[in-house]
Amino acid sequence: MSQLGVECISKIREGDATAFQELFYAYKDALFGYACKLCRSTEMAEEAVQEVFMKVWINRQQLDPTLSIRAYLHTAVRHCVFNILKKAALDENLRQSVFRHQPVSVNTTEEAVNAADLQRAKSRVLDMLPPQRKLIFCLSRVEGLSHEEIALRLGISRNTVKDQIVKASRFLRQQLEYLAIWLFFYFII
Numbered sequence: 657m658s659q660l661g662v663e664c665i666s667k668i669r670e671g672d673a674t675a676f677q678e679l680f681y682a683y684k685d686a687l688f689g690y691a692c693k694l695c696r697s698t699e700m701a702e703e704a705v706q707e708v709f710m711k712v713w714i715n716r717q718q719l720d721p722t723l724s725i726r727a728y729l730h731t732a733v734r735h736c737v738f739n740i741l742k743k744a745a746l747d748e749n750l751r752q753s754v755f756r757h758q759p760v761s762v763n764t765t766e767e768a769v770n771a772a773d774l775q776r777a778k779s780r781v782l783d784m785l786p787p788q789r790k791l792i793f794c795l796s797r798v799e800g801l802s803h804e805e806i807a808l809r810l811g812i813s814r815n816t817v818k819d820q821i822v823k824a825s826r827f828l829r830q831q832l833e834y835l836a837i838w839l840f841f842y843f844i845i
Contacts, residue, residue, distance in 0.1 A: 665721040668712075676716070679725065680709055687733050694737040704736040781831040785824055792817055793824040 667675035684705060691701035708729060712719070719725070782790060795801045795809070796817075803817045810817075 661725060662721045665719050665725055668716050669719050669721070671716065676713055679712075683726070683729050684709070687729055690730060691733050691737050694734065695741055700737065700740050704733055704740060707736050708732045781828060784831065785827065789820045789824045792820040793828075796821050 664675050664678060668679060687705045687708065688701055691704045692698060695701055695704070711732070712729070719728075782793075785793065792806055792810070795806045796803070801809070803814045803821070806812075806817045807814045
């Protein structure tokens with residue numbers, strides 16, 4: 657890092673708004689372009705860059721003048737964009753906003769491969785359940801048996817059936833949320 661950069665960061669640490677403005681104008685365009693590549697949404701990219709610079713100013717006393725501010729800012733923007741995308745993956749309105757900016761796929765072969773990959777991933781998640789819990793869950797959700805029918809078939813109590821289904825559902829939901837986030841990043845980046 658050049659001496660000018662060290663001086664600039666030192667001034668920002670002391671609350672020099674002019675030095676902060678210099679930093680902002682020196683990096684804002686590059687960071688915005690980087691954020692756009694990550695999320696493909698100008699609104700989200702702008703939000704990420706603004707948030708990063710706001711946090712830099714708020715936490716300016718923690719800046720280390722000896723470290724690369726460029727690397728720090730790029731890492732901060734990447735983390736911020738990923739947090740925004742993670743929220744979008746879990747929030748329907750944000751997800752629709754992000755997907756609205758994606759090009760429409762017309763490759764049905766690619767879509768079929770992606771659907772098959774998703775089905776395999778779902779099966780792998782189901783296979784992660786303990787055998788008895790997987791059996792109970794499949795009897796309930798795939799075969800449509802009631803708790804009582806499962807209990808009679810397996811010789812266990814209805815409460816055990818209910819408990820196992822609740823635990824399986826919770827586990828699968830957590831794993832599929834993780835999978836949804838992963839797929840979201842996979843397809844968007």
